[in-house]
Amino acid sequence: MQDSCQEAQDTLRIAHEAGTALTEISTAINQINEMNLRIAAGSEEQAEVARTVDRNLTSIRDLSVHSATGAQQTSVASTELSRLAADMHRLVARFSL
16 A cells, blocks of 8 residues: 555656656747747848848949949940041131131
């Protein structure tokens, strides 16, 4: 009888320890889930920043292309203006006082 009582107490102690372990495991799982949520939120924020950077780089590229086109047009206009100035100089040189 005393052995049965001791075994019952041991079983009860083991059951309490198992319950405590399961509670700790459950707490750890909840903490992991919270960390996963934070990681997911951080990943989404990083993805949004990456999309913003990509849009900005695309805008910079477009502006650079536009600036290069403007510079090329300015160069062509300058060359033409120089040619016209030379032509005008030759025409003015024909007139003598």
